[in-house]
Amino acid sequence: MHDAQHMLEPKHRALLGVAAERGLSSADGIGLCFQLLSLAAAIDRDCAARLAPRGLSEGKFVLLFLLHEQADGLAPHELADGAGVTRATVTGLLDGLERDGFLSRQPGQEDRRKTRVTLTAKGRTAAARLFKEHTDWIGSLFAELDDPDRARLRELLARIWRSTDAGRAAAREGQS
Structure with missing residues (x-):
């Protein structure tokens, strides 16, 4: 200890x-x-x-990641839902990413009031590079654990999670 x-x-x-x-x-x-x-x-x-x-926060990184595979872009509310943040928060994050040239916002084709957010070329390049770097780094944190260690850690973390209020609520919802 x-x-x-x-x-x-x-x-x-x-x-x-x-x-x-x-x-x-x-x-x-x-x-x-x-x-x-x-x-x-x-x-x-x-x-x-x-x-x-x-010049990125984790929140901005998450939005780049969410947009990376979306050639047609996403609506701001879809990004907020995907990132688990409020619409107000996503607006601030999008403002910063747009100002830095990572994305653009366009009016929707059917309804001009509905905005679509897409990555610029700079944003696509940055998202691809950062995704690889970030996933490699996260993977490296567990590099010293072999497969049985990783399986055991997953099992232990899941058991602890099931003891939390969120875990118990999820279990109740799953039984409904």
């Missing part, structure tokens, strides 16, 4: 210390949760650091 302590965010280390001092029986589970949260935060920071030199 000593190595795990080093990977924890400072706030998690402090909270875990309090749990251990109080002798909470759940301290081990709390430590595992904080370890997982700290790992996710480190991956998010690495992702942001890899995209920032290109």
Whole structure:
């Protein structure tokens, strides 16, 4: 657990210390949760650091990815749904991507009030390159795990997810 302590965010280390001092029986589970949260935060920071030199946020990257295989483009509301963000958020992201020359917005052919968003040549090139770089990087995070390790990790994460409120709600919806 000593190595795990080093990977924890400072706030998690402090909270875990309090749990251990109080002798909470759940301290081990709390430590595992904080370890997982700290790992996710480190991956998010690495992702942001890899995209920032290109003037991209994760949100903008996701929109480039969603548009990459869509020759006819997508409507802004489709992008918001696909990215899991509000329409207001997607508008801001699209404004920045359009300003930087990655995409363009055109009125729809049947209804001019309905906007279609498509990648420019610059956007297509950037999306293809970034997709490859990003997926290679994400894959490298798990390179030291063999197939049985990966299968076991998937199983363990799924078991933990099923204990969350979201996991229980999904299970109930699946039974309906």
